[in-house]
Amino acid sequence: MSAKTNALLCGARDTVPMLIGATPFGVIFGTLAVASGLSLPATLLMSALVFAGSAQFIAVSLIASGAGLVVLLLTTFIVNLRHALYSASLMSHVSHLSQRWKIPLAFWLTDESFAVVQRHYLDPQIPLESKHWYYLGSCLAMYSNWFLCTLVGALLGNALPGMAGWGLDFAMVATFTGIVVPLLRTRPMLLAAVVAGLVALVAYDLPWKLGLMLAALCGVSAGVLAERWSAAASVREVGNESV
Numbered sequence: 001m002s003a004k005t006n007a008l009l010c011g012a013r014d015t016v017p018m019l020i021g022a023t024p025f026g027v028i029f030g031t032l033a034v035a036s037g038l039s040l041p042a043t044l045l046m047s048a049l050v051f052a053g054s055a056q057f058i059a060v061s062l063i064a065s066g067a068g069l070v071v072l073l074l075t076t077f078i079v080n081l082r083h084a085l086y087s088a089s090l091m092s093h094v095s096h097l098s099q100r101w102k103i104p105l106a107f108w109l110t111d112e113s114f115a116v117v118q119r120h121y122l123d124p125q126i127p128l129e130s131k132h133w134y135y136l137g138s139c140l141a142m143y144s145n146w147f148l149c150t151l152v153g154a155l156l157g158n159a160l161p162g163m164a165g166w167g168l169d170f171a172m173v174a175t176f177t178g179i180v181v182p183l184l185r186t187r188p189m190l191l192a193a194v195v196a197g198l199v200a201l202v203a204y205d206l207p208w209k210l211g212l213m214l215a216a217l218c219g220v221s222a223g224v225l226a227e228r229w230s231a232a233a234s235v236r237e238v239g240n241e242s243v
Helices: 003-014 016-035 040-049 053-064 069-079 082-094 099-108 111-121 128-156 170-183 187-202 207-242
Strands: none
Touching: 003 016, 003 111, 003 128, 016 040, 016 053, 016 111, 016 128, 040 053, 040 128, 053 069, 069 207, 082 099, 082 111, 082 128, 082 207, 099 128, 111 128, 187 207
16 A cells, blocks of 8 residues: 555544544534525535535525525525634645645545644654645545535435434534643643633624634734744743853
8 A cells, every 4th residue: 555545544543533423413414405495406516516514504594594595695605714723833844745636635625634634734744745645645534424414314304303402513622622621731732722612702793703703813812922922931041041
């Protein structure tokens, strides 16, 4: 097996825990989509071309309420702004790739794949030339799983109309908690997570999911400031010891 194929399969394998959390989420979306009046082909096409869970849920609810196209586009755009933070974080790792790689990887970038891939890129012992194959493996696993779950949910939509109220989406929350907590190894990371969590709670009722973006920005800002303060404190300690 070549190194590229091995990296591809490893990326898919390491994404399995995220697939477990995303599976009920995708099934529920398929159920809600057909219940909101979308046809089966339109539901599948949305998952194939949009591939953004939160934005798709909001889009379906807006379509069902008769919202206009401008409102639909602006709302989903704001919800997906968090991907700009993901892209900025990964930019230094993929800047050497050609557009042939960057375009599909950008389209397939999701919360789940970012959580898996970011950890992989931070490992200095793994060769850089194979890391984008790992990234691709994670993306393909998420994409195929999301499309399949949408199909299952759409087919079950009429048979189980109350599925959205079962609370299955809690699996996604539990999965992300398990992914994030082990990464909180330093005080700046912990502070960023605490600040983001508090802001998300306070700003939960903001329209268009703006609370999500505000929480992300506040968390990142708190982490960066704490990192700089820690670095400055270390420099002062070294200076005092040398004197």
